[in-house]
Amino acid sequence: MAIRTRAAARLALLLAAALPGACSRPGKPPEAPRGYVxxxxxxxxxxxxxxxxxxxAGQAGNWxxxxxxxxxxxxGFADAAHYHPHHKNVPEPLGRMIAEYTQEPLAELDTAVERQDKARFATAFxxxxxxxxxxxxxxxxGFNVVQRPTVPPYSNQRFEP
Ligand code: HEC
Known part of the structure; x- marks a missing residue:
């Protein structure tokens, strides 16, 4: 499900619970909810x-x-480019940068997953x-540095197939 849809659904639920009647005024048609980005x-x-x-998932061979x-x-990358085409002082359009830095490795990951090839997967990752x-x-x-994770982020999800 798209992030936008999920977030919008959650927001709508919150509003419905917290603000009964707040979105409509007597004598006026209800206002459309404001978009959440x-x-x-x-x-x-x-x-x-x-x-x-x-x-x-790749380590566990759960293809x-x-x-x-x-x-x-x-x-997520598509949403980033769509909702934040220009971000703060970032010098280039986000969509262009995302393509430049992730298109190739994402394609390599596609191939590795398709072929169920763990070695290839690690390199592409x-x-x-x-x-x-x-x-x-x-x-x-540049101070946001990511790396190979060492511990699964959630204990309530099984990564083994
Ligand atoms: C446009 C190029 C771009 C790419 C590609 C990109 N990021 Fe980011 N990332 C950003 C920017 C810009 C921010 C700062 C956003 C802000 O202003 O909060 C960020 C922030 C982050 C943060 C900090 C979030 C927080 O609130 O702590 C993490 C973690 C992160 N990115 C992970 C990743 C990972 C993992 C990938 C690759 C799978 C990735 N990013 C790919 C541009 C990028």
């Missing part, structure tokens, strides 16, 4: 989670899960991680 930092937080899950996390990563860090550097956020 997820922040780039929040998208990146989710990207970080997916990056970690992708690693453990359907790896393919899923890979897809979610791509959706490191390549993607380098892309994340290179983009952070180019964007002026």
């Amino acid at each position: 997820i922040g780039l930092g929040e998208i990146m937080g989710l990207t970080q989670m997916r990056h970690a899950k992708l690693w453990f 359907p899960l790896a393919a899923y996390e890979l897809d979610e990563l791509k959706e 490191d390549h993607l991680t380098q892309g994340c860090n290179a983009c952070h550097e180019a964007a002026g956020f």
Whole structure:
């Protein structure tokens, strides 16, 4: 599911619970809810989670899960480019930078997952991680450094197939 849809659904639920009647005034048609745009930092937080899950899925040889996390990563990048085409003092359009730094490694990951090749997967994963860090550097956020995760991020999800 797209981040936008999920976030919007959650927000709608919150509003419905917390503000009964607040969206409509007597005598006036109800106002359309204002759009919610997820922040780039929040998208990146989710990207970080997916990056970690992708690693453990690949390590466990759980290829359907790896393919899923890979897809979610791509959706997150697409959302980042769509909702934040220009971000703060980042010198270039985000979409262009994302393509420049992640397109190749993501394609390598696609191939590795398709072929169920763990060695290839590890190389492609490191390549993607380098892309994340290179983009952070180019964007002026070089202090955000990501790496291969060492511990699964969640104890309530099984990574083994
Ligand atoms: C456009 C190039 C770009 C790419 C590619 C990119 N990032 Fe980011 N990332 C950013 C920017 C810009 C920020 C700072 C956003 C902000 O202003 O909060 C950021 C922030 C982050 C943060 C900090 C979030 C927080 O709130 O602590 C993490 C973690 C992160 N990115 C992970 C990743 C991972 C993992 C990848 C690769 C799978 C990745 N990023 C790829 C540009 C990028």
